[in-house]
Amino acid sequence: MTSFYTESALITKILGALIYFRPSEFSDNGLDRVLALQVESQESSSLIKTFQNVLDQFNRADINALNMAHDEFFSGIGDMPAPPWGSVYLDRECVLFGESTAEYKQFLVQQGFEFETHNNDPLDHIGLMLMTLGALLENQTTAQLSPELEELLGHHLLPWAPHYLKQVKALINEPAYAQAISLTQTLLSDLQTAFNLPVKPRQIYFKVAQ
Secondary structure (H helix, E strand, O other): OHHHHHHHHHHHHHHHHHHHOOHHHOHHHOHHHHHOOOOOOOOOOHHHHHHHHHHHHHHHOOHHHHHHHHHHHOOOOOOOOOOOEHHHHHOOOOOOOOHHHHHHHHHHHHHOOOOOOHHHOOOOEHHHHHHHHHHHHOOOOOOOOOHHHHHHHHHHHOOOHHHHHHHHHHHOOOHHHHHHHHHHHHHHHHHHHHHOOOOOOOOOOOOOOO
């Protein structure tokens, strides 16, 4: 069980960074070295093998295609078909920096997290939230869910992320990001099952036009 938490911590942090940072900025944030890693071995779990496939997809991908996909789905440039910020889905007005963002920011302050975001981006970007999840998972060593993880997953992330990920997966065509989104879906589902975690019911206000 501990190895699952360790693997999940590593994978969520890297998936979060791959989703949050523009590919042209990967080298500035150390992701070029991460993508060069070979994390898979003969003894690797299916989770690590799938993660290695994601890294390989990013390594094979055309940088211009990656940048274009990131601009469309994760950077906040123009009209986004499936915005990557939690408050768009959880706040009645479907706005950035809504009430749910303020709640999440308070949670981050309480846990001692600080982020330097692009142009004062909202902190509830899916990529940033996955990086936070990875940091908290690093301290998870037993099957007893920590209060911090319970709040992050049950109150701030899982009420909207599965809906968002399902919508963006149906829209995104770039293979590397498509696989990253698919693995994120699997990982969040596995964590919810492993912790037997109840998710706070919250209304989803933003519906993606297919």
